[in-house]
Amino acid sequence: MTAVGATVKEPGSSVKNKTGSWRTFKPVLDKDKCIDCENCFLFCPEGCITKENEIDYDYCKGCGICAEECPVKAIKMERG
Amino acid sequence: MKVITANRAIAEAVKLSKPKVVPVYPITPQTTISEYLATFVANGDLPAEYIRVESEHSAISAAVGASGTGVRVFTATSSQGLALMHEILFAAAGLRNPIVMGNANRALSAPLSIWNDQQDSISQRDTGWMQFFAESAQEALDLVLQAYKISENENVLLPSMVCVDGYYLTHTVEPVDIPTQEEVDEFLPPYRPKHAYLDPKDPMSLGTFTDPNYYMEARYDMEVAMEGAKNIIRTVNKEFEEKFGRKYDLVENYMCDDAEIILVAMGSICGTIKAVIDNMRKEGHKIGLLRVIAFRPFPKEDIYSTVKNADRIAVLDKNISFGIGGVLFNEIKAKMDVDARGFILGLGGRDVSNDDIRNIIKITKESTESDKINWIGLKEEEV
Amino acid sequence: MEIPEQEFLAAGHRGCAGCGATIGARLALKMLGENTVAVSATGCLEVITTPYPETSWKVPWIHVAFENSAAVASGVERALKSQGKDDVNVVVFAGDGGTADIGLQSLSGAMERGHRIIYICYDNEAYMNTGVQRSGATPYGASTTTSPHGKESFGEDKPKKNIPMIMAAHGVPYVATASISYPEDFMKKVKKAAEMEGPAYIHLHQPCTTGWGYDPSKTIEMGRLAVDTGAWILYEIVDGEFKVTYRPLQRKPVNEYLNAQKRFKHLADEEKEKIQNYVNQVCAELKI
Ligand SMILES: Cc1ncc(C[n+]2csc(CCOP(=O)(O)OP(=O)(O)O)c2C)c(N)n1
Ligand code: SF4
Ligand code: SF4
Ligand code: SF4
Ligand SMILES: [Mg+2]
Numbered sequence: 001m002t003a004v005g006a007t008v009k010e011p012g013s014s015v016k017n018k019t020g021s022w023r024t025f026k027p028v029l030d031k032d033k034c035i036d037c038e039n040c041f042l043f044c045p046e047g048c049i050t051k052e053n054e055i056d057y058d059y060c061k062g063c064g065i066c067a068e069e070c071p072v073k074a075i076k077m078e079r080g
Numbered sequence: 081m082k083v084i085t086a087n088r089a090i091a092e093a094v095k096l097s098k099p100k101v102v103p104v105y106p107i108t109p110q111t112t113i114s115e116y117l118a119t120f121v122a123n124g125d126l127p128a129e130y131i132r133v134e135s136e137h138s139a140i141s142a143a144v145g146a147s148g149t150g151v152r153v154f155t156a157t158s159s160q161g162l163a164l165m166h167e168i169l170f171a172a173a174g175l176r177n178p179i180v181m182g183n184a185n186r187a188l189s190a191p192l193s194i195w196n197d198q199q200d201s202i203s204q205r206d207t208g209w210m211q212f213f214a215e216s217a218q219e220a221l222d223l224v225l226q227a228y229k230i231s232e233n234e235n236v237l238l239p240s241m242v243c244v245d246g247y248y249l250t251h252t253v254e255p256v257d258i259p260t261q262e263e264v265d266e267f268l269p270p271y272r273p274k275h276a277y278l279d280p281k282d283p284m285s286l287g288t289f290t291d292p293n294y295y296m297e298a299r300y301d302m303e304v305a306m307e308g309a310k311n312i313i314r315t316v317n318k319e320f321e322e323k324f325g326r327k328y329d330l331v332e333n334y335m336c337d338d339a340e341i342i343l344v345a346m347g348s349i350c351g352t353i354k355a356v357i358d359n360m361r362k363e364g365h366k367i368g369l370l371r372v373i374a375f376r377p378f379p380k381e382d383i384y385s386t387v388k389n390a391d392r393i394a395v396l397d398k399n400i401s402f403g404i405g406g407v408l409f410n411e412i413k414a415k416m417d418v419d420a421r422g423f424i425l426g427l428g429g430r431d432v433s434n435d436d437i438r439n440i441i442k443i444t445k446e447s448t449e450s451d452k453i454n455w456i457g458l459k460e461e462e463v
Numbered sequence: 464m465e466i467p468e469q470e471f472l473a474a475g476h477r478g479c480a481g482c483g484a485t486i487g488a489r490l491a492l493k494m495l496g497e498n499t500v501a502v503s504a505t506g507c508l509e510v511i512t513t514p515y516p517e518t519s520w521k522v523p524w525i526h527v528a529f530e531n532s533a534a535v536a537s538g539v540e541r542a543l544k545s546q547g548k549d550d551v552n553v554v555v556f557a558g559d560g561g562t563a564d565i566g567l568q569s570l571s572g573a574m575e576r577g578h579r580i581i582y583i584c585y586d587n588e589a590y591m592n593t594g595v596q597r598s599g600a601t602p603y604g605a606s607t608t609t610s611p612h613g614k615e616s617f618g619e620d621k622p623k624k625n626i627p628m629i630m631a632a633h634g635v636p637y638v639a640t641a642s643i644s645y646p647e648d649f650m651k652k653v654k655k656a657a658e659m660e661g662p663a664y665i666h667l668h669q670p671c672t673t674g675w676g677y678d679p680s681k682t683i684e685m686g687r688l689a690v691d692t693g694a695w696i697l698y699e700i701v702d703g704e705f706k707v708t709y710r711p712l713q714r715k716p717v718n719e720y721l722n723a724q725k726r727f728k729h730l731a732d733e734e735k736e737k738i739q740n741y742v743n744q745v746c747a748e749l750k751i
Contacts, residue, residue: 002297004237004275005176006290006515011283014475014512014519022480038466042646043683045478045485047470059474063481063672064680077680100545103538129541134572138534141527141569145502145538148525151545153538171527278500278523278539280551285518287526294515 015059019046023062025077029053033074040066040075082256086217086249089256090156090182090242091116093224095126096264097180100151103131103142108194109246110158110184117154136161140168140181147177148286150277152228152270156182158246159200163188166204172239173208173302175287176275178231179239180224181209185347185398186246187428195429196246197398198347202375202407208302210240210309211375213346215332217256220244222326223373225259225268229316232271236309238302243375247429248348259324267323306377313374330379332371333386335361339368341444342387344412345396346372349425349432353396356437367441372408380415392419394444398426405453421447425456432457464647467493476519477511481679483669483686484508486643487585488556491667494653495581497522499552500543502536504561505529507592507671508585530565532557533573536580552581552657559586559600563624574633574662581656581663584626587671595674599624602694603741604734605726607674612729622741630664631700637663639699639708643670644686648697648708655699668695676725688720693746694738710751717742 031053040049043065048056067075091113104114120126133139139155147153162183172179183201187193201211214220227240244250276286310330317328334354336342343353350371357367370386387393397406404410409422421444426432436456443454471492478485484507503509503526512519527535532555540553557566562584589607590596597610597619606618631638637659641649656663670685677685689695694717697709717739721727
């Protein structure tokens with residue numbers, strides 16, 4: 001059944017949709033190189049990198065923005 | 081008792097209903113509603129947020145936004161303004177916002193006309209709004225109060241339009257009984273929605289994007305709500321009668337029980353028709369009037385049970401769907417097995433006289449062409 | 464500036480990989496926090512975030528139509544006020560089409576009335592949701608599906624409509640331009656906007672991988688190039704006081720920006736020069 005007015009009462013419920021399956025290249029983050037600039041956290045369109053530099057691969061679409069914007073090249077895009 | 085216009089009566093009803101937000105844009109012949117409400121707010125008689133929007137499109141949009149937060153909302157318009165709202169009327173109904181709107185029925189341009197017919201609201205029949213047509217200023221007031229209670233019923237949650245004929249009702253005065261605030265408060269409880277509201281303490285998303293898996297059920301729900309609204313209207317009508325002593329129904333049966341010819345019409349014209357019937361009854365003619373008060377939901381059962389024993393019915397439309405005739409006429413013909421004649425009259429404020437009504441009755445009796453679109457009051461020499 | 468970790472736009476949305484619109488919405492919501500109601504105009508951001516029965520929004524959110532988000536927000540703001548909830552931020556996210564074109568009237572009305580709303584136009588310089596048609600905010604020379612280049616056309620033949628200045632002319636107490644590529648600058652502006660008594664307008668430049676034609680990884684790079692070449696200028700106007708908020712140390716040639724995108728690829732040197740001259744003129748006035 002469609003809810004009255006098609007209202008969605010479950011905030012943030014799009015997490016049911018695991019967009020990680022869209023990915024062809026995978027960002028791999030080297031915490032030893034990281035200087036905690038927060039660029040990857042700020043710029044990820046999915047909001048799937050935490051401030052602690054954990055990448056949630058369930059949602060990462062592999063866009064490569066994080067790798068591109070990392071000032072110390074701590075993130076590499078790898079196949080798979 | 082106050083001697084006032086229907087516009088004033090609507091404004092009084094709005095004040096008594098205590099909406100929290102009133103976005104409204106002026107247009108003849110609705111304008112005085114927007115002015116009365118502005119004055120009420122300015123004088124502190126109506127503690128509402130009056131939004132001086134820049135268009136009717138924004139009036140209804142702001143109404144939807146406000147209603148979305150879970151408060152009672154009122155707006156009013158007419159003709160071009162209602163047409164401008166068209167897109168958002170669907171949204172208001174689809175979002176299940178129980179907004180109440182006053183519509184001063186007026187013809188649509190072109191050619192430009194500021195006078196009455198009912199093309200404007202009839203043209204919005206598929207938007208999901210309920211439509212109630214008043215015959216008098218008293219009814220306009222009473223219908224606004226009832227419209228809130230019907231719209232806000234959790235099994236309905238559809239917006240309502242209370243329609244009053246431009247000038248005939250909006251600008252002529254008559255005695256109107258204005259209930260007290262206490263009486264109205266007892267009749268109309270505050271609006272507390274459960275289905276949707278915008279509140280940071282309980283975040284939800286309103287107006288989402290549905291794919292073909294979900295859209296139809298949402299529309300079906302609205303159909304169920306609209307059909308179900310008929311019983312809720314009857315219940316509210318009864319509660320209203322108990323409280324205020326004035327009787328309402330989806331339709332009014334005026335001398336139909338033994339009538340051979342029954343006229344079917346909506347709005348202020350019914351006053352004229354009743355006067356003609358009274359006279360013709362004295363002359364021995366069995367004529368009746370079925371006045372449609374609720375046009376949406378469409379009271380097909382009530383219409384049929386009232387007119388089914390008549391020899392013939394005459395349906396009077398102040399609107400035209402080109403090539404097929406009056407909308408009310410066609411809807412009645414589509415929904416019931418009756419011998420009906422259709423009449424187009426009163427477009428753009430064209431006067432309808434007692435003789436016109438007598439003529440309609442005569443044509444109905446005599447005409448063998450059930451499909452003919454009969455234009456009444458047309459100046460034959462001008463066409 | 465301490466940037467909150469908490470996300471108010473959930474993952475799982477259907478935006479293209481590398482979408483700049485969601486970056487903008489994420490960053491703005493971080494500054495506004497949970498005590499916020501969001502209003503969206505029809506467009507990419509609305510469609511990708513609310514595929515029923517899911518939503519990415521963690522704050523209350525409403526969408527009504529394409530052209531009326533400012534009017535809807537007006538109603539929301541007044542209704543919240545009527546309930547004593549004056550402290551709730553009301554933010555609008557509307558695209559450049561929903562702002563510069565079809566929604567300009569309702570935006571003008573809302574701004575003139577002085578509602579306490581934060582209107583963020585996320586500007587990807589075309590109608591992306593419907594397949595990259597031109598808008599009033601499409602820049603000169605850009606090829607879109609309704610301003611395509613061809614034998615008789617070099618693409619869009621009109622310069623970008625200057626909406627922030629039109630907003631400033633309304634006397635809006637806070638008007639700013641921003642870019643998703645300068646997140647601190649943008650987020651500070653959102654914070655300021657939220658602190659205003661009256662309306663605030665932020666015009667957020669937002670590169671779009673699909674519509675502009677560049678690799679998804681370059682979304683931030685593209686926004687940066689726009690600012691560093693002077694093609695997009697970051698400023699704010701607080702109570703009528705104009706201030707550039709970021710000046711590139713050395714302005715780059717505009718060709719670096721144009722040549723990186725498919726939508727400008729077709730341009731002849733002559734047209735590119737015109738664009739450079741126009742940028743030079745604007746930058747000279749602002750001493751950039
Ligand atoms: C009244 C109306 N006209 C046209 C459309 C079709 N339409 C939907 S979104 C859109 C373009 C949106 O462009 P923009 O505002 O720039 O947002 P974007 O998709 O680029 O994020 C159009 C033309 C519509 N939904 N409503
Ligand atoms: S590749 Fe893109 S989606 Fe994946 S973590 Fe990096 S920025 Fe986010
Ligand atoms: S962008 Fe690079 S350096 Fe900065 S936080 Fe991410 S991984 Fe660390
Ligand atoms: S078309 Fe552009 S704005 Fe729309 S979702 Fe894709 S990247 Fe984002
Ligand atoms: Mg756009």
